[in-house]
Amino acid sequence: MAAGPMKMRALLGQGYTDIRVLMNHPMETGQRKDPDGKLVPMHFIQNLTVKVNGRTVVDAQISQAVSRNPVFSFRLKGGAKGDKIEVSWLDNQGESNSTEAAVA
Amino acid sequence: MRLAAFAALAACAALAQAQDSAREIQRYRQMIAEGSPAELFEVEGEALWKKPEGPKKVSLERCDLGEGPGVLKGAYAHLPRYFKDADSVMDLETRLLHCMTTLQGRSREEATRRVFGSADRPSEFESLSAYIAAQSRGVRIAPGMSHPKEKASYELGRALYFHRVGAWDFSCASCHGDEGKRIRMQELPVLYKPEAARPVIATWPAYRVSTSQLVTLQWRMNDCYRQMRTPEPTFASETTVALIHFLTATARGETYHGPGNKR
């Protein structure tokens, strides 16, 4: 699974909105060997962006040290039910994906 | 004098350290459980459930997991159970294999070629298990216990649990037999006791962080026997189903809340 599904939930908490996003990604370091002993090429997410109603609020740069099938949580000030959250990523091989959810 | 005081201090520190280790490992597990990639496998599994496959080019959507054709709600929590059409007791994976061969017209050989996957490519049984098990969240665990074959399966499972075998003379109880024991840092639940089996069975299948895989109970039986240094138990065999049946029956009454997270 290179870039499989993403899953996100955004919940209104006490004065903030809690966002949790799951991404399907191998996050290969370039140092792991496959069963045939060949090095698996580096393949990892480099950029992660969180938008609220179309406006960027978190811009993350990440390395291959983030675990496989990444899980990230972020928090937004305030927020309201129905706010549209969008998370997108871009990896070192040019692949990308994104997902949307409404604050519940 | 100062040296003796230092030694005593070091001994105290070592004891405190051992207690801290156990507590910190607990915290580690709690933290990884808070965001489970198991949900990603549920998404994949749903797609597989609905995808036409095999010579008959049909999906598994009419598969009867015990609650009627296509009924998923609560099905996992009531397995293993006796199925009249197969005249045998089946767990989820065994039943899925049955549906693949009957509904989809696939050969047993082809359908079991890759029952356990890898991080790069999960097996269809793994993704399907995650999806189907998730439809039992909130349902009480109640495997079949009334049919004579269900009773026989449970009894066989219990006998297998205590059966010492293989190059290292182990039974399941060699590791899962006494309270409060660990392998390395891993606590070992005494799975023939309900209070220990309940929280474990209620969270399988599970995402295993050390291998980035969704692992199933058939896999767990297989890999325990591997570490017990026996030959390999055949996937969906009476042996593996009986052990799963015994463990699940021991956990009955607990509310299912998986798929969970494992080390």
Add this chain to the structure above:
Amino acid sequence: MNRLRRTLLAALALGLARPLAALAAWNKDAFGAKTPGDALKSLGVAGATPSKEVVIDAPEIAENGAVVPIEVSSAVPGTTALIVVIEKNPFPLASRFDFRDGALPYAKLNVKMGETSDIRVLAEAAGKYYSATKEVKVTIGGCGG
């Protein structure tokens, strides 16, 4: 593969996704640095003041170096970025989060650790840096077979 990905690949082929790629910046020098010092230099960090307002929540012992959960946050007023450095990793810089108005300076993520190491987190506020450190011991779990 999923529909979304197919759509995205199609968009890429048409060159439509290029603006997304252009937006994203990734500090190659900082992430390629082999020491924490070099990584921070590449990020333009000259020095940092230790601060209790920078918080790292991580277990003291992790059973598996492939997945170490960490939660980082800052109570320093005006924090606009959090930087996570795993001192003994071959490439120590693990992530940099820039927070715009609307986001709290908070992130939770799972990281890989090659061995027992200090994790250092820096918070940027009004051009100054504040830091905290926490050691995580990496051990072996399970039968090891």
Add this chain to the structure above:
Amino acid sequence: MSRLALLLALVTLPALGDPTPQDVQKVMQRDFHGRGQAGMDRVVQDGVQRLCTESHDRPPAELAKALQADQMKTIAYPQGSLLGDWQRGEAIAQSGRGLTWNDKPGDAAGGSCYNCHELSPQELSHGTLGPSLRGFGRTRGASPEVQHYVYGKIYNAKAYNLCSQMPRLGASGTLTPEQIKDLVALLLDPASPVNR
């Protein structure tokens, strides 16, 4: 063998209807398949496994004594000192590999010691299925008698306690005599971290 059969008949029989170890073995012979070095001969119980299964690891004393004596005869002691190299011993104690169906035959196996025992204090990740062996040689010394006992116990734990959960690491062909000597050193050498 007939003596063994006779002795086994003395053990309390399980309740009627419950699968006996013979029944379970038949099921396993049908449901398992050999893979790699793990052949089907391994699902055939020997006398020790059978008796321990039948008695839930509480064999009648007489019987246990007789079978322990048989197990004692399997232990082959090398000539000379039994004290090997504790540093190699530490690596063997750490490794959990060997004898599984995906281990390559001929590759060095480990003793899986840390899975169950505490040994060197530096290793925090140790199991508790077996007793802590920290400081093992400090109180016992490293006399030839102690070396002899430790070597024998690692080679075949069933010679000392018939239904012990510890594998017969020498008798099962898991560890070589050289490796067992290295483990003896890990436990007894005053320079070993176990004793420091």
